Amino acid sequence: MSLQLDYSNEQNKVDIPDAWIDKLSELLKLAGEAEGLTDGEVTLTFVDDEEIHELNREYRGIDRPTDVLSFAMQDEGTEELDIIFEVESEDEADPISGMLGDIIISAERALAQSEEYGHSLEREIGFLFVHGFLHLIGYDHQDEESEAVMTAKQEAVLQKAGLTR
Structure with missing residues (x-):
């Protein structure tokens, strides 16, 4: 298996081009x-501001739209996630073990932010996707230090893919 992306x-x-x-x-x-x-599956869904607002209120108790939400299947943190992947490679019978989780992006919010920040919509969606992925595998940005770590990781991936500001 490899890292797989399913989207809707x-x-x-x-417009979200292929x-x-x-x-x-x-x-x-x-x-x-x-x-x-190297293995796992991520599901990505593009929604509008109204839908992400509803999800943000229901799952986070925050009554406003946001740009990206992540729902990790394995929500134990990065150290335990490593253990999960080791076990998965030994026992391929569990189909859920390869699911990293779901990322939901508001395409409307991404468009507004790309205009606000002065870069392409493709870059903004890429940023939000990598940000969501890092949350799926246990990263967070609750303080300045952890935010700096996430930001550096996001920027490194975007640079490598040619999605610059």
Whole structure:
């Protein structure tokens, strides 16, 4: 198995070209390699602001839209995730063990942010996807130090994929 991306587009306000999905698959592989992960599955869903607002309220108790949400299948943190992958390689019978989780991106919010930050929509979606992936595997940004670590990892992957500002 390798790192796999499954996606769906459940919004019609922003065009998501097939070439961008290919780029997101590349970002998944690059981010996985940087973290020593070569196997797993990530599901990506594009939604509008209304849908992500609903999800943010339901799952995080925050009553406003956001840009990206991540729902990890294995929510034990990076150290335990390494153990999960070691066990998975020994026992391929468990189909859920390879699921890293779901990433949900508001295409509307991504478009607004790309305009605000002055870079392409493709770069913003790539950034949000890598950010979501890092959350799936246990990274967070609750303080300045952990935010700096995540930011550096995100930028390194985006640079490697040619998605510069």
